[in-house]
Amino acid sequence: MYNVGFDTEKYLKEQSAHILERVENSEKLYLEFGGKLIGDKHAKRVLPGFDEDAKMKLLATLKDKAEIIICVYAGDIERNKIRGDYGITYDRDVLRLIDEYRAYGIPVNSVLITRYQEQPNVKIFMSKLERSGIVVHTHREIYGYPTNVEAIVGEEGFAKNPYIETTKPLVVITAPGAGSGKLATCLNQLYHEYAQGNKASYAKFETFPVWNMPIKHPVNIAYEAATVDLNDVNMMDNYHYEAYREVAVNYNRDVEMFPVIKRIIEKITGKPSVYKSPTDMGVNRLKSGITDEAVVIKAANEEIIRRAFAVENDYKKGLADKDTLRRIQLILEESDLKKEHRAPVKIARDYAGKVQKRLNDTNLQAVIAIELNSGEIITGRTTALMDASAAAVVNGLKVLANISDEIDLLAPMILETIQRLKTEELNSKVPTLSANELLIALAISAVTNPTAQLAYNQLDKLKDTQAHSTVIMNHENQQTLKMLGMEVTNDPVYPNEKLYYN
DSSP states (O other): OOOOBOOOOHHHHHHHHHHHHHTTTTTTEEEOOSOSSOOHHHHHHSSSOOOOOOOHHHHHTTTTEEEEEEEEEEHHHHHHHEEETTTTEEEHHHHHHHHHHHHOOOOOEEEEEEEEEOOHHHHHHHHHHTTOOOOOEOOOOOOOTTTOOOSSSSSSTTSSSOOOOOOOSSSEESSTTTTTEEEEEHHHHHHHHHTTTTTEEEEOOOOOTTTTTTTSSSHHHHHHHHTGTOOOOOOOOOOHHHHHSSEEEEEHHHHHHHHHHHHHHHHHHHSOOSOSHHHHHHEEOOGBBBBOHHHHHHHHHHHHHHHHHHHOOOOOOOESSSHHHHHHHEEEHHHOOOOGGGGGHHHHHHHHHHHHHHOOSSOOOOEEEEETTTTTTEEOOOSSSSSSHHHHHHHHHHHHOOOOOOSSSSSSSHHHHHHHHIIIIIIOOSSSHHHHHHHHHHHHHTTTHHHHHHHHHHHHTTTTTTEEEEOOHHHHHHHHHHTTTOOOEEOOOSSSOOOTOO
């Protein structure tokens, strides 16, 4: 069974109260959102019961007071950086976010392209936004940012980057991912507000690391694993301890940058900062929502292992370097975790070995194991008819619907007809049916076949299941399983030596 360890409503109530307190104490509050404002799948995985759109729903309660500026780093657009949870590029994610924010009734003020250098792909993206009626701003990189305070808070610094006109008392600064320039944007706005005689302030909506949980708690370690490519490291906030004699956890970039940020704010405002520590800057009531520590610890450990698989896969694909690989392996070791602690891993590998031996085949066998929410683990392997992802989904649906393994959900002639369409008419060199193709066939068959309908009705029960593949799945299958709500990992090996299909 899917166990819940987090109370979203309780968390939202406390978090909302603390944000409102900050808003009420300021003429205008620039609120930097750490993590994903909407679709925070990391928090959902680490804190079972967390609503991935909780932060957006909280903001929706303040929509009469709020507007949003979306930041995106020009370099991320130019190199087509991918948001892993959705498998889409950052520029496409910006479009998705605008639609999502509008659906909640929260106005999007504009999109800000940070560290803009006239990149060709960025220009195309800007034109697309402008032709869709979206206001676009650009900020250039500031020489000496963030350490040269005198230069930053001057004519060659923030003064050169334009002020973005805002009208609401709460301005939310968000982005598709880390490194998008949210903090610099907040400080830039703060500079221009004070230059115009307006009293504005800055705060940060924090999620991870959780400041009032142990530094080595799996939830905080999972955050390190999630940001291993950024080289983020959890550490004690010594400024907070010195000020309040209270232990607090933050991460290296915030702690290291705090003295500089404090000086910048003091230079802008002309008065001592109200913040005595980087933890002071954040609003984070996440711990208040945890209702079952054991459930949360188990989920966080699972996430650490998933992140280890993800980095190994990225390294295989050339998307991660050796240092990142070494860091995630060290996190895994220090957490006393092994990949085999993830239940489907050993089952998938063992079954692949048995198939290989039975077929007397030297090639690696593609197998996927799915741990259902009941704890039962089922498998599927690639055959001449369908690939491992399709086979595993079919077998999983049969188990969930109590359909005998001997019964065909789909008539073989239907599947063979689809195969002929792929190979003969569409000239595909991959005849096996994918998970997506299998699901379309199942949906059509369910109209006239009661058994297929029974299996089709079980699809929602695949949500939150854990799966592992013995080979790197292609992008289509990865996205299909993700859309079903499955959490999937892969061993970092390709199913064959074909470069194009891999």
